[in-house]
Amino acid sequence: KICNIPIVKQLQTTRPNQLIVNEYRPSQGIGAHIDAKIFADPVITVSAGSTCIFEMTKDGQTIELLLNPRTCVVLSGDSRWNWKHCIPARMTDHFQGQDYKRTRRISYTYRWVPK
Numbered sequence: 001k002i003c004n005i006p007i008v009k010q011l012q013t014t015r016p017n018q019l020i021v022n023e024y025r026p027s028q029g030i031g032a033h034i035d036a037k038i039f040a041d042p043v044i045t046v047s048a049g050s051t052c053i054f055e056m057t058k059d060g061q062t063i064e065l066l067l068n069p070r071t072c073v074v075l076s077g078d079s080r081w082n083w084k085h086c087i088p089a090r091m092t093d094h095f096q097g098q099d100y101k102r103t104r105r106i107s108y109t110y111r112w113v114p115k
Contacts, residue, residue, distance in 0.1 A: 002044060002110050011042045011076050016110040026050070026102040029089035032057060034081065040112040042076035050105035053093040058083045066095045 002008060003015055018039075024030075032055070035043045047054075047067040054065045054073060067073070075085065093100040 002046070005072065005074075007074050007076075008042070008044065011074070012040075012112060014112065016044070016112050017115075018111040018113050020107075020109045020111070022107045022109070024050075024052075024087070024105045024107065026104070027089060027091050029087040032084040032086040034084055035075070035111070038113060040114055041080050042074050042112075043080055044075070044110040045073045046108040046110075047071045047073070048106045048108070050103040051093065051100045052087055052102060052105055053095060053100075054085060054087060056083045056085045064095065066093075066100070 003012075022030075029052075048069055051066065051068050054067050056063045056065070056079065065073070075083075091102055093102065
């Protein structure tokens with residue numbers, strides 16, 4: 001359960017009231033964005049299925065994270081409000097000298113919409 005993750009307990013006292021489930025086929029990604037301001041802090045995504053690269057950019061700086069299946073990404077504070085994030089559209093990811101061929105991936109994004 002997402003609410004049992006210690007960092008989530010520290011950041012939110014209620015259950016998320018929105019869940020978006022997206023399917024990504026090999027070669028599909030999602031463009032760089034910051035989640036809309038209507039959503040509270042944090043934004044949490046659980047990645048299932050394929051390994052992929054998660055990119056974060058701010059002020060010309062790019063950070064790449066390797067998301068393995070069942071990785072949980074918690075965007076809060078500066079990473080939530082000021083860093084763009086994306087999954088580049090490609091068939092294979094290259095990370096620290098290794099290639100990761102993509103397969104089907106499902107993302108579960110949990111958000112809090114203030115009432």
